[in-house]
Amino acid sequence: MRQSSLVVVSNRLPVDDSVAPDGACEWRRSPGGLVTALHPLLQHVPATWVGWAGGTGPAPALSDIDGVRMHTVPLSHDDVRNHYEGFANSTLWPLFHDAVEQPVYHRRWWEAYQRVNQRFADAAAQAAEPGATVWIQDYHLQLVPGLLRAQRPDLRIGFFLHVPFPPPELFMQLPRRAELLNGMLGADLVGFQRAQAAHNFAQLAAKVLNLPATDHRIAVQGREVQIGAFPVSIDMTEMEALARRPDVVARARQLRHDLGDPQHVILSVDRMDYTKGIEQRLKAYSELIADGHVKVRDTVMVQVAIPSRERVEQYQVLRDRVEREVGRINGEFGRVGEPAIHYLTQHFDRAELAALYRVADIMAVTPLRDGMNLVAKEYVAARVDDSGILVLSEFAGAAAEFSQAYQVNPHDLDGLKLTLTQALRASPSDSTNRMRGMRAHLRKHDIRAWARAYLTELDETGTLAARLTAT
Ligand code: ADP
Numbered sequence: 001m002r003q004s005s006l007v008v009v010s011n012r013l014p015v016d017d018s019v020a021p022d023g024a025c026e027w028r029r030s031p032g033g034l035v036t037a038l039h040p041l042l043q044h045v046p047a048t049w050v051g052w053a054g055g056t057g058p059a060p061a062l063s064d065i066d067g068v069r070m071h072t073v074p075l076s077h078d079d080v081r082n083h084y085e086g087f088a089n090s091t092l093w094p095l096f097h098d099a100v101e102q103p104v105y106h107r108r109w110w111e112a113y114q115r116v117n118q119r120f121a122d123a124a125a126q127a128a129e130p131g132a133t134v135w136i137q138d139y140h141l142q143l144v145p146g147l148l149r150a151q152r153p154d155l156r157i158g159f160f161l162h163v164p165f166p167p168p169e170l171f172m173q174l175p176r177r178a179e180l181l182n183g184m185l186g187a188d189l190v191g192f193q194r195a196q197a198a199h200n201f202a203q204l205a206a207k208v209l210n211l212p213a214t215d216h217r218i219a220v221q222g223r224e225v226q227i228g229a230f231p232v233s234i235d236m237t238e239m240e241a242l243a244r245r246p247d248v249v250a251r252a253r254q255l256r257h258d259l260g261d262p263q264h265v266i267l268s269v270d271r272m273d274y275t276k277g278i279e280q281r282l283k284a285y286s287e288l289i290a291d292g293h294v295k296v297r298d299t300v301m302v303q304v305a306i307p308s309r310e311r312v313e314q315y316q317v318l319r320d321r322v323e324r325e326v327g328r329i330n331g332e333f334g335r336v337g338e339p340a341i342h343y344l345t346q347h348f349d350r351a352e353l354a355a356l357y358r359v360a361d362i363m364a365v366t367p368l369r370d371g372m373n374l375v376a377k378e379y380v381a382a383r384v385d386d387s388g389i390l391v392l393s394e395f396a397g398a399a400a401e402f403s404q405a406y407q408v409n410p411h412d413l414d415g416l417k418l419t420l421t422q423a424l425r426a427s428p429s430d431s432t433n434r435m436r437g438m439r440a441h442l443r444k445h446d447i448r449a450w451a452r453a454y455l456t457e458l459d460e461t462g463t464l465a466a467r468l469t470a471t
Pocket residue numbers: 030031032033034036269270271304305306345346347348349353372373374375376378
């Protein structure tokens with residue numbers, strides 16, 4: 001087994017197996033913010049990415065992707081049920097997102113979570129050369145830092161949480177709260193999206209584990225664990241280059257034509273997830289049509305909602321409800337050849353997404369809670385002519401960076417309707433000023449700045465940060 005000086009560990013690898021129209025198995029880039037952030041960073045860096053390729057049974061052997069070694073971890077049917085769909089996505093995901101859906105607690109899920117975390121820790125230990133840096137990602141793997149340190153004290157270990165970290169009142173519900181905190185504290189550096197999350201973590205370390213803790217460091221058995229906020233980002237240059245490509249410009253023109261050359265296009269792009277506020281947004285939009293504020297001929301809404309975690313009941317219920325609502329709205333307000341909402345559940349390649357962003361006069365990103373929301377950043381990056389309006393939930397991590405967006409509380413239906421109406425009536429000069437401000441911010445705080453900030457803190461020598469952000 002070849003070993004690397006940098007090992008990234010995440011539940012999800014950047015590829016997902018899917019079935020092509022002819023029935024053959026094909027690999028494509030998996031949707032989701034974690035992969036979007038890490039994929040451009042790791043290109044052409046000699047590193048190993050340890051993760052799950054999406055199926056059940058023996059791990060498929062994957063060839064290197066852009067020079068990065070893929071080390072696949074197998075998950076059985078039972079692991080997927082109890083670790084991925086169970087503890088990770090029915091307990092932790094809802095709990096960490098303000099409990100917008102009820103978190104579910106089952107003892108057998110915890111056993112699976114421990115077992116799978118151990119398997120990831122073993123895989124990381126195998127892949128790491130002596131003294132290597134191992135960078136563990138997200139809520140599926142919160143025990144891995146501690147398990148890995150127990151086997152390999154020679155490693156430099158980082159952990160980054162892509163989702164929100166909840167306030168103590170919520171986290172205290174977790175039956176296994178002490179074990180999870182201890183697991184994360186196996187790292188040398190624990191990173192969060194926002195300073196509030198680091199504060200919540202420090203409070204919990206003091207309250208549950210009785211450790212001396214500030215918002216910057218926690219003392220654990222003679223070690224110092226650093227904690228801090230590192231808001232994740234995207235590869236702005238890549239998205240800008242895509243958005244400028246002549247074929248993407250032509251495709252955007254074609255899309256607008258296909259939509260009936262309306263005055264306004266409103267776009268939303270989400271994983272089909274109850275945290276994304278899709279139902280609230282649809283309701284606001286349909287009320288705007290019913291009230292006469294929006295005419296279907298002039299204003300077109302495009303909702304892209306790629307199915308996600310499809311065997312988890314809460315996700316199935318959501319999809320049914322969204323599809324019923326889209327059907328109702330189109331039945332009531334659409335005409336032949338003129339639907340009120342264009343609803344798409346397909347996977348799109350990056351160029352098609354860039355074309356969609358180019359077409360969108362208004363981008364509606366209104367999650368009920370979101371660690372960051374990289375779709376908002378992709379939209380800003382794609383608006384190379386400084387036009388376009390971002391309507392953004394206050395509860396997305398991105399809101400802390402994009403003060404120039406039209407910010408909104410997605411729980412407040414009247415507020416959401418009002419904000420969408422204001423966006424539809426905004427003056428081009430005001431929109432341009434706002435977009436320029438957001439683009440300037442994003443340019444400074446792109447994915448390389450994120451990696452540089454995090455890795456410089458993790459590895460004081462600066463060697464790793466320099467290697468990863470050189471391109
Ligand atoms: P999350 O991490 O919760 O999925 P983000 O907005 O941070 O939310 O990231 C979603 C990522 O998935 C973005 O990079 C977006 O471009 C990508 N994505 C969303 N929908 C699709 C789709 N239909 N096809 C391909 N990629 C998608």
